[in-house]
Amino acid sequence: MPLTLDVITPERTVLSEEVDFVSARALEGELGVLPGHAPLFTSLRSDVVVARKGADEMVLAVMGGFLEVAPGRVTVLTPAAERAEDIDKLRAEEARKRAELEIDRTRTTEGEAALARALIRLRAVEVLGGRRLKLRPQA
């Protein structure tokens, strides 16, 4: 019995796919969901959500939000989410630098929020890259 993973933001549905396993970081630590998981509702920390289907991996940067597990279905509700392969690493890097400058200059929470977002996006790219390397056959 596979799981359907939906990643929904207020603006659009980012992902809706059948998967075998979902892992995310909840309020109280790492959380893995396999088919048959009990219905659950929890808050997510801003971090990377990884879904696995066979040998395929999907990596998403998720900015907080909620995770709902229902029979046969996992729903991630988040203000913003992006698939790792859609993230432009250079732009994320720039965003990080800009946010760091902003923090130095103004010391506002806005800068910190921007930095946190940039770091998660970079992490998503890294995680995706790391998994890709592992999966690649030896040359």
Add this chain to the structure above:
Amino acid sequence: MPLNTKEIRRRIRSVQSTQKITKAMEMVAAAKVRRAQDRVTASRPYADRIQAMYGEVSRGLSGGEARHPLLATRPVKSVLLVLLTSDKGLCGGYNANVIRFLVHRIRDYKAKGVQAKVLVVGTKGVNFFKHASFEVVGRIQNLPQVPTFTEASVLVEEGQRLFETGEVDAVELVYTRFQSMVRYEPVALPLLPAAPAKDSGSARNVGPVMLFEPDAETMLSEILPAYLKTMVYQALLDASASELANRMMAMGAASKNAGEMISHLTLVYNKARQAGITQEILEVVGGAEALKG
């Protein structure tokens, strides 16, 4: 005495160029309103899930201990009205209607002895309140044309702050609800104190009991703000779709009027031209007759 032909030609040209502008604005608004409607549709899955989860969490709490500060009903002595207007004009009665609605609402509250405070969003609303004697607690202008969740968050946080500090006992959102391309009406949406979740009924009751991590109470305070933000976000989308639909209608009417004006002026112009020619013929004939005579 008809206007002279040169004058009329100039009027026609001026009306024609105005019509070009209104036509272009109409088409731009039509394209944008379609996209705005798509956004309204795209926001629905999120809103539905959030609402359903709010219901689940409320059910998970065994009632009694669920006294979240945002759910606290107090005797209403003062109310915050958040007004959504547009930054730009040329959109028919859009702003006038929603402002009139708000003013009536403030009067009704005053009659009941409730003090009304206003948080204005949009340049048009801000300009109105420059000359009106109402208590304005905040002004927000120049939001992005396409509303995002961030703006909704800002509005909710501000309302939440005033509500939690006890400065107001209720928060309402006054905006224009988009019903169809030709129907939009001002409405007041109560935000705070947050309405208890509607029990959507039997659909999920058969399933196993839902777990909440860490517990239902924590999840309630997590989901309540998200629920409010979603409602405000949808209101922002509705307001922007209404504004664009209004603009499209207003500019359509303006283009039509310009067309009528042009055909009327053309008629007047032709009459004046004819009259001129007749006059000239008469003069020539008259002159010839006089010479013969």
